[in-house]
Amino acid sequence: MKVAIYGQYYQNSTEPIINDIFVFFNKNNVEMIIESHFLLMLNERKIVEKKYKTFTSHTELDASFDMLISIGGDGTILRAATLVRDSGIPILGINAGRLGFLASVQKENIASFMQFVIDKKYTISKRALLSLTCSPPNESIEEINFAMNEITVSRKDTTSMITIDTYLNDEFLNSYWADGLIISTPTGSTGYSLSCGGPILTPDVKSLVITPIAPHNLTARPLVVPDETEIRLKVSGREEYYLVSLDSRVTSIKNESILTLKKTPFQINMVEIPEETFLKTLRSKLLWGEDKRN
Numbered sequence: 001m002k003v004a005i006y007g008q009y010y011q012n013s014t015e016p017i018i019n020d021i022f023v024f025f026n027k028n029n030v031e032m033i034i035e036s037h038f039l040l041m042l043n044e045r046k047i048v049e050k051k052y053k054t055f056t057s058h059t060e061l062d063a064s065f066d067m068l069i070s071i072g073g074d075g076t077i078l079r080a081a082t083l084v085r086d087s088g089i090p091i092l093g094i095n096a097g098r099l100g101f102l103a104s105v106q107k108e109n110i111a112s113f114m115q116f117v118i119d120k121k122y123t124i125s126k127r128a129l130l131s132l133t134c135s136p137p138n139e140s141i142e143e144i145n146f147a148m149n150e151i152t153v154s155r156k157d158t159t160s161m162i163t164i165d166t167y168l169n170d171e172f173l174n175s176y177w178a179d180g181l182i183i184s185t186p187t188g189s190t191g192y193s194l195s196c197g198g199p200i201l202t203p204d205v206k207s208l209v210i211t212p213i214a215p216h217n218l219t220a221r222p223l224v225v226p227d228e229t230e231i232r233l234k235v236s237g238r239e240e241y242y243l244v245s246l247d248s249r250v251t252s253i254k255n256e257s258i259l260t261l262k263k264t265p266f267q268i269n270m271v272e273i274p275e276e277t278f279l280k281t282l283r284s285k286l287l288w289g290e291d292k293r294n
């Protein structure tokens, strides 16, 4: 078995996590290839001394890898998705972060969960992604033009609202007058969209959610549309530029540009362990249905 290991940060809590993973994988003859910046952090702190092979970009992750292990929070998993891209390599998240909604393995039970990995006792949860094209083209989104959680447009350098003309498959839907608009995948429905009143979708639902951010009227509500829908946006406002974010990555785009959003032809494979299903995570991490009477 061959796994890629990825993390973005080092903290004191990293050491026991790394120890648990490395001891377990070395004992079970699993080959580990470590992202080069992460290995540098581990080497500097003398957490890892044995020589390991490294990778630096998505081009080096091919079908010979069985899995990518992401050590961190949800932000680290979102970055990990930009590393595996369309390779199909499944991602398993080990939660070293705070919420870790997408990271299914808690640091307390790494060894027992890694045994599931070795025994292949896991399922794959396929996650739809959204892609973005901009006309005229924008260099900063060309390299990584997809998001696993959501694509958001929002106001920039002003308190003034923006107007977002929105079309679904070329048919006019609405001009949102708001702080912004979120187009969320089912995965992203528990992130930013949820905070703006959007519904939660289970990961396998074939839909997208269009959620306005603080719309200034009583008639704009989150809308669920089929994930085959091509969504076109044109933003205007008092400033010349507005913000577009793809998960954690942000760029500025000039007013009147045309943004086209649609489902990517590939999906991200998330590893799901029987003990940590989506519904269990909803209850344990978002406290879904929490009620003193239960």
Ligand SMILES: NC(=O)c1ccc[n+]([C@@H]2O[C@H](COP(=O)([O-])OP(=O)(O)OC[C@H]3O[C@@H](n4cnc5c(N)ncnc54)[C@H](O)[C@@H]3O)[C@@H](O)[C@H]2O)c1
Pocket (backbone or CB within 6 Å): 073, 074, 075, 076, 078, 098, 099, 100, 101, 102, 149, 150, 187, 188, 189, 190, 191, 192, 193, 195, 246, 247, 248
């Ligand atoms: N007001 C908000 O709720 C808000 C605002 C901006 C961004 N976000 C979310 O943060 C994501 C980017 O993460 P970041 O690390 O760069 O920002 P961050 O450091 O501000 O973290 C955002 C929080 O959102 C949680 N989160 C991210 N994706 C999630 C998901 N799919 N389900 C449940 N919780 C999730 C993370 O655990 C973290 O606690 C965005 O994709 C967006 O979904 C949320």
Ligand SMILES: Nc1ncnc2c1ncn2[C@@H]1O[C@H](COP(=O)(O)OP(=O)(O)OP(=O)(O)O)[C@@H](O)[C@H]1O
Pocket (backbone or CB within 6 Å): 007, 008, 009, 010, 011, 012, 013, 014, 071, 072, 073, 074, 075, 076, 077, 096, 097, 098, 099, 100, 101
């Ligand atoms: N490899 C790691 N080792 C130890 N701590 C980490 C590691 N990666 C992340 N963390 C901790 O988790 C925090 C958040 O990490 P990350 O940006 O991946 O997640 P996030 O998007 O903020 O979501 P979450 O709420 O799940 O933490 C970091 O600031 C750090 O404190």
